Amino acid sequence: MGQTKKLVFQLDLTFFGLTSKAIPTYRKNLFNQIHEICFYGQGGYDYYTVYNMPIWLRKFTYHKLEEHYSNKSKKDDDLISATEKYKNMAKIDPSQMKQFQFKGKPKGGYSKK
Numbered sequence: 001m002g003q004t005k006k007l008v009f010q011l012d013l014t015f016f017g018l019t020s021k022a023i024p025t026y027r028k029n030l031f032n033q034i035h036e037i038c039f040y041g042q043g044g045y046d047y048y049t050v051y052n053m054p055i056w057l058r059k060f061t062y063h064k065l066e067e068h069y070s071n072k073s074k075k076d077d078d079l080i081s082a083t084e085k086y087k088n089m090a091k092i093d094p095s096q097m098k099q100f101q102f103k104g105k106p107k108g109g110y111s112k113k
Contacts, residue, residue: 040065
């Protein structure tokens, strides 16, 4: 009768899907996501609107912004590579200029009197 049992609870907030070790990572990811939606949304969203969004809508918005900017980045990279290609084509070697030099007297055209 003199013994007392020590109760051990193995549930560490896992009922809600978060453990005490996962909370800091979850919060960091949450605030990072909110920041990126506000920043890359170019003024279309404010902090409180994004914070109070349903999770599914915030994730959808985040992935749409991510998709938009990755497509834009690919288009920019394609444009840069095409520009570099044409720049390299336009380079003229000075040794090749000799074949374009005019030899002889001009025919017709403008003359002095």
